[in-house]
Amino acid sequence: MVVSGNQAFKALADPTRREILRLLRQGEMKAGDLAAHFDMTKPSMSHHFAVLREADLIVSRRDGQQIWYALNTTVAQDLIAWLMDVLGDAKQRRGGKNK
Amino acid sequence: MVVSGNQAFKALADPTRREILRLLRQGEMKAGDLAAHFDMTKPSMSHHFAVLREADLIVSRRDGQQIWYALNTTVAQDLIAWLMDVLGDAKQRRGGKNK
DNA sequence: CATAGAGTTAGACAATCGTCTAATTAAATG
DNA sequence: CATTTAATTAGACGATTGTCTAACTCTATG
Known part of the structure; x- marks a missing residue:
């Protein structure tokens, strides 16, 4: 884990933040357009953006x-x-060991 | 996400629980032997086991x-x-789209 | 430079979380 | 059956989290 493992995992623990990441799959978006997808105030959304940015999961630029x-x-x-x-190929490994 | 997406992500948010999963990579372990790896009381460890089990990330059996x-x-x-x-091949996708 | 719009920062507050000690359950054993 | 050992459950408590309203910063524009 290069930099912020724990912060990144904590950032992923919130469903709103995971949905933000999902929306960003298709390319960058404006803060306001992102916020429009959620039933939440803009300051709350801004907080989620900050958490994701501090976890290095997103980057931002002003235009x-x-x-x-x-x-x-x-x-x-x-x-x-x-x-x-940790989790990915445990099944195969266990199969080989405990069978 | 089949069952407990949010619970699983929340379970991963704690470093102790991630270390438990890492230890279990090599095969099943007794509660006490797992607990011995951490500087924490057994009830606290038991709580972490419960969180991981409720998130379906681990299974348990009594012997x-x-x-x-x-x-x-x-x-x-x-x-x-x-x-x-969501995150895995975004670079390639963005490269193809925004270049 | 006054106003409006986009967004963040500050501060409060309830809810959730991680840890602890004390008590409890369950199994093994003399 | 009394005691010990392995582990969990219960309940408390401080720390962190997610949300809100209010105030602020920064940019654009008449």
């Missing part, structure tokens, strides 16, 4: 009045590597 | 006085599928 968010795949790759390592 | 825990790979596979879907 005039608006802020664009996009997935940061670097930490994402680390998370997947951790999960695959 | 006399002792309880054995093992990884449950079913939900683990779902988690990995989710992560790969």
Whole structure:
């Protein structure tokens, strides 16, 4: 885990934040457009963006009045590597050992 | 996500629980032997086992006085599928789209 | 430069979480 | 059956989390 393993896992623990990541699969989006997908105030959404950014799961850039968010795949790759390592092929390994 | 997506993600948010999963990679272990790896009371460890079991990330069986825990790979596979879907190949996808 | 719009920051508050000690359950054994 | 050992359950408590309203920053524009 390169940088923020624990923060990244904690960030993923909230369903709103996972949905934000899902929306960003298709490319970057403005903060306001993201927020429009949720039944929640803008400050609450802003908080979720901050948590995701501090976990390095997203990156942001300002363009005039608006802020664009996009997935940061670097930490994402680390998370997947951790999960695959710990949980991914355990079945095969156990099969080989305990059969 | 088959059953307990949110619970599974929340279970992964704690470093002690992730370490428990890591230890279980090599096969099932007794509750006491797992607990011995941590600087924490047994009731606290028992709580973490319960969270992991409710998230379907581990399974347990009693053998006399002792309880054995093992990884449950079913939900683990779902988690990995989710992560790969949302975060896994975003770089390639964005590259193809926004280049 | 006054106003409006997009977004964040500050601070409060209830709910959830992680840990502890004390009590309890369940199995083994003299 | 009394005691010991392995583990969980119950309940308390401080820390963290997710949400809200109010206030603020920053940019655009008349």
